[in-house]
Amino acid sequence: MRILITNDDGIDALGIKRLTEALLTLEGAELYVVAPVEEKSGVGHGVTYRSALSPEERDFYGLPVKAWAVNGNPADCVKAAYHLLFEDDQKPDIVFSGINVGTNLGRDIYYSGTCSGAREAVILGIPGVALSYDNWEDQDNYGDVVEMIRPLVQSFGEKAMNNELPPEVFWNVNIPHLPLNDVKGILPASLSLNHYEDRYHQEAEGYFLTRTYPDGIPLAEPQDYHLLKHGYIAVTPIHIDATDKGLLKAMDEWPLVKEWGKRG
Template identity: 90%
Template structure:
């Protein structure tokens, strides 16, 4: 039996999470659990709820053969609460799938994204996590061929999870182009593109709103997620949750202040 936990940040009623469950249900011997926010929680990052109570509410999920709950919290809350409250110690999920997000989560977005936080929280709790996002921000009701696109990728991750061959401290960030399946060029490993947009604020009557501008030309100069996606590839990025700069850590040992304190001992 393959036990899959699904969450998202667009809310349990979003179309993207329905598509993700459809893809997961095509896998053999898959037992699907959906635990998602009761309302949209985009951009909440890895926020946790601890000053108020969480109240899981069991829900029907589009008539699908899955067990589903809505939670009055964030994506990280959903994964953490599901792990501790809904599963027995010897029946934890084999893998957590988060998404499918409306719009992409590329580069720096992984720090703001509730979708990515669902996958990251899975890894923190010792489970493999995969975040999936779809480049349909300008066409939000259209998920095209996304189920067919992600099915083999999900299957590959799930098979590795069952064999326990996925690295323990990594979540996977997947971005899918909004193209017909026949026009997708392939699946490629991708580095994070950290400088492909610029954030600005503009003033309206109510106050200041955050806006984002993107470059006009998109050369495929480096294997980065934004550039690969815009050139028709599914971009897959392994994101290590240990953000320590190990090389700089060793360099710090030579700092005069550090050495001076060391010599005092």
């Protein structure tokens, strides 16, 4: 099983080391790390085309993997690895992106560089999994995360090898910052699109974006934010085709569409 690993916190981040350690436990896994040379959080799905990319081979914590640092974004790393580092008959079987410092929940998937790494994999026809850990307030502590994700990455790896993962879908995994024995389980989750509000606060340099979160977190719906805060690992399948098929059909009845459609 050929596995490509990337992230948005940079190749020297602790999270990608922990992810690699978990993947090294998989039997027969051949690991490749291709990650940004510096932190690229919040860059979304940005790609580099106005300047050159220069992948640089690196040692990676002394672990038995091949690794490159790339002067670009997470999507660049996956795209460049696919086209530059792998032969046509030796493409990765699956891409794992993370482990991100802090969660990527709800509409975070549009801003997240971690998610873009997994999304770019799917665009290239490879299964992709993004993993994020709820340790934003305790960033040097990854606790039991390796033990938590080991069965998950093994399952995704096996499904990828058996062609059991659907095309055009990447998987967004969010992990609570808890001891292993306190994690309640792994549950499928929908996106929680309204669990925070954006705020700007002023400092000497200008305005900084912050967020406010609700005080109460009822487990009313199986949404990623709510499940995570109640101690579950939340797994969300994200389809990359964002077309509203129902609305697309309804547009046939728009007067403008009816009028101009006849001109064809």
